Amino acid sequence: MLQLQSDLAQFKALNSQRASIIPPDSLRAPRAHEPQRVAKDEIVIVPKLTKIECDMVGLKLTFDQVLKRYEAENINPWPILESHERQLEARQEVSGLLHPSQIVWRGELRPEQIRGAKAVIALGGDNHLQWVARWMVDGYMIGVNSDPARSEGALTRFQAADLPQLLERLAAGEFLIADWTRLEGEIDGKPIDLALGEYFIGETERAFMSRHVIKVAGLSEEQKCSGLLVTTGAGSTGWYNSASRYLHAGGDPFSRTERLARFLVTEPYQGKLASSELLEGSFDAGEELVIHSLNDSRGIVTADSNSRYTFGRGSVARIRISEDALKVVSS
Structure with a gap:
C-alpha cells in the first residue's frame, strides 16, 4: 500500500x-508542413444538415409538419428557423465556389470520397468536423463554421466569407498546416x-x-x-x-x-x-x-x-x- x-x-x-x-x-508554433498546392477540383465539401433538416429526415415529416411538432412540444421555433436560414446561406455561399459534384452530403458519404480528396471542407460545427475527420487519413481538413451566431465553433477556423480568398491561397500553396x-x-x-x-x-x-x-x-x-x-x-x-x-x-x-x-x-x-x-x-x-x-x-x-x-x-x-x-x- x-x-x-x-x-x-x-x-x-x-x-x-x-x-x-x-x-x-x-504561444506555440504549430507543427508545420511544407504545404502542397490544392486545386479547386481536388476539394470536397461535406455540409451538415440543419436541425430542421435532421428532424425532417429522422421523423419523416415535411417542413411544416416539423414546425407544428415544435409547437406541440412547446419548443420556440424562431432561433431554430433563424439558424436554419443562416446555415442555408453559408451552404449556398460555399457550394457556389465549387462544382456540384464536389458536394457530398453527410448521409451519402462514402469513406473513399474523403480519402481521395486532397482537402475536405467540413461545413458545420465542431461535432460535424469530428464526424468527418474519422474518415480522413491523408488530405487537409478545413473547418468552416456554418452558423457563427449560434455555434461557438472551437474547432472551426473559418467562416463562409473566408473561402474565396482561402481557395486562392490553397491553389498557390500559401497556407499553414497544424498537426492535431x-x-x-x-x-x-x-x-x-x-x-x-x-x-x-x-x-x-x-x-x-x-x-x-x-x-x-x-x-x-x-x-x-x-x-x-x-x-x-x-x-x-x-x-x-x-x-x-x-x-x-x-x-x-x-x-x-x-x-x-x-x-x-x-x-x-x-x-x-x-x-x-x-x-x-x-x-x-x-x-x-x-x-x-x-x-x-x-x-x-x-x-x-x-x-x-x-x-x-x-x-x-x-x-x-x-x-x-x-x-x-x-x-
Missing part, C-alpha cells in the same frame, strides 16, 4: 510537471475508429455505475464512477473541459498539437471503504492506457460521441496516441 501511494505521488508529480511546461496554442493529435484504440484486439476529441468509456445508461480497472504508467486501480474520458488537446475544450471542473475550477484545456493525451474519472465514487486516487493523468506518444471492463450492464466505448462499441464485462480496451495526426489548415 505504501509503495502504491509512493508510485501514485510520483505519477501525479510527473503529470503536474508536464502540465506546467505545456504552453497554450497562442488523434487517439487510436482497440477493444479485445479489434481496432476502433480514431478519436479527434475523446474516447468515453462507461455505461450506456447514465443511471448505472461504471466499473473498470485502469492501468497506466505501471499503476493500476479499480474504479467506480460515471465513466472515463480520454482526451486530446482538440477535445480538451469540450466535454472534458466541463467534466474536469471538480478538479480544475477554470477547466483544463491544452494544445491541439501536443503529442499528449489526458484521462479523467468523471463523478468518482468516494466512500469510506473504497475510493479512487487516480482521478486524472496523462500519457505520451508510445505509452498506453489500458482499461479492463467490470461493467455489469451495457458497457460502451464511444469515439467522439459518433461511433459506439460494446464494452462488456471482461473486455479490455487499449488507447494510444495515433501516428495519423489530422492535418488541419490553420491559416
Whole structure:
C-alpha cells in the first residue's frame, strides 16, 4: 500500500510537471508542413444538415409538419428557423465556389470520397468536423463554421466569407498546416475508429455505475464512477473541459498539437471503504492506457460521441496516441 501511494505521488508529480511546461496554442508554433498546392477540383465539401433538416429526415415529416411538432412540444421555433436560414446561406455561399459534384452530403458519404480528396471542407460545427475527420487519413481538413451566431465553433477556423480568398491561397500553396493529435484504440484486439476529441468509456445508461480497472504508467486501480474520458488537446475544450471542473475550477484545456493525451474519472465514487486516487493523468506518444471492463450492464466505448462499441464485462480496451495526426489548415 505504501509503495502504491509512493508510485501514485510520483505519477501525479510527473503529470503536474508536464502540465506546467505545456504552453497554450497562442504561444506555440504549430507543427508545420511544407504545404502542397490544392486545386479547386481536388476539394470536397461535406455540409451538415440543419436541425430542421435532421428532424425532417429522422421523423419523416415535411417542413411544416416539423414546425407544428415544435409547437406541440412547446419548443420556440424562431432561433431554430433563424439558424436554419443562416446555415442555408453559408451552404449556398460555399457550394457556389465549387462544382456540384464536389458536394457530398453527410448521409451519402462514402469513406473513399474523403480519402481521395486532397482537402475536405467540413461545413458545420465542431461535432460535424469530428464526424468527418474519422474518415480522413491523408488530405487537409478545413473547418468552416456554418452558423457563427449560434455555434461557438472551437474547432472551426473559418467562416463562409473566408473561402474565396482561402481557395486562392490553397491553389498557390500559401497556407499553414497544424498537426492535431488523434487517439487510436482497440477493444479485445479489434481496432476502433480514431478519436479527434475523446474516447468515453462507461455505461450506456447514465443511471448505472461504471466499473473498470485502469492501468497506466505501471499503476493500476479499480474504479467506480460515471465513466472515463480520454482526451486530446482538440477535445480538451469540450466535454472534458466541463467534466474536469471538480478538479480544475477554470477547466483544463491544452494544445491541439501536443503529442499528449489526458484521462479523467468523471463523478468518482468516494466512500469510506473504497475510493479512487487516480482521478486524472496523462500519457505520451508510445505509452498506453489500458482499461479492463467490470461493467455489469451495457458497457460502451464511444469515439467522439459518433461511433459506439460494446464494452462488456471482461473486455479490455487499449488507447494510444495515433501516428495519423489530422492535418488541419490553420491559416
